[in-house]
Amino acid sequence: MWIDLLRWAHVIGATVLLxxxxxxxxxxxxAHRTGDVKLIAHTAGIVVVADWVFTASAVIIQPITGILLAKSIGWPIMHGWVLWSLILYVLVGLFWLPVVWMQQQxxxxxxxxxxxxxVLPTRYFxxxxxxxxxGFPAFFAVLGIVWLMISRPVL
Known part of the structure; x- marks a missing residue:
């Protein structure tokens, strides 16, 4: 039951992140493609809130549920696909933190x-x-993490 709950929470977190x-x-x-300053300002405001509410929550939940799940099942955290998932997770974070700051700016x-x-200033562009x-390396890293979680390859 405990492992099923952890798996469920972990999959929900991964789904929210992706x-x-x-x-x-x-x-x-x-919004950017429209060139409409009002629409861009409005959308960017929603994007910042969504990133803090949804993404930040999942960012916190994922490592907690992942580590608890690995320990409960007996997967070594610093080996194989679990280690590679953690490495990719850190990579995603290295892109996400500046992205959140840029969205706010x-x-x-x-x-x-x-x-x-x-008009929008040069700095915006x-x-x-x-x-x-x-966005590209972060998105593909998340896809890689999901693939590792599903396939659990022997590495």
Whole structure:
């Protein structure tokens, strides 16, 4: 029963990480493509809240449930696929933390432009390009983690 509960919580956390990450990226990209400062400011505000509410919660839950699950089942944490999952998890975090900061900056820049009747500043576009580029390695690393969790290959 305990292991089933841990598995369930861990799968829910992985689903939230993958789904929220993909959803946030989609909505931010679609808002950006409109060029509408008001829409970008509004969407960026929602994206920041969603990242803190959903992604941050899952980021905390995943290692806790994963370590408890591995220990309960007897999987060695510092070996094989579990270790590679942890390495990829750290990689995702190295991209996610700056991305959250960039989203907040883009939100603030868009809000200021909207409130002052200005166009988006050059800094917004620079942050957006970096934000966009950071999404690819983080997304593929999460996909890799999910694959490792499902296949549990002997490494």
């Amino acid at each position: 789904g929220t990450g993909a959803g946030i990226a989609f909505f931010m990209v679609m 883009m939100r603030d820049l868009a809000r200021n432009a909207m409130l002052n009747g200005h 620079k942050l957006y390009r970096i934000w966009f580029a950071c």
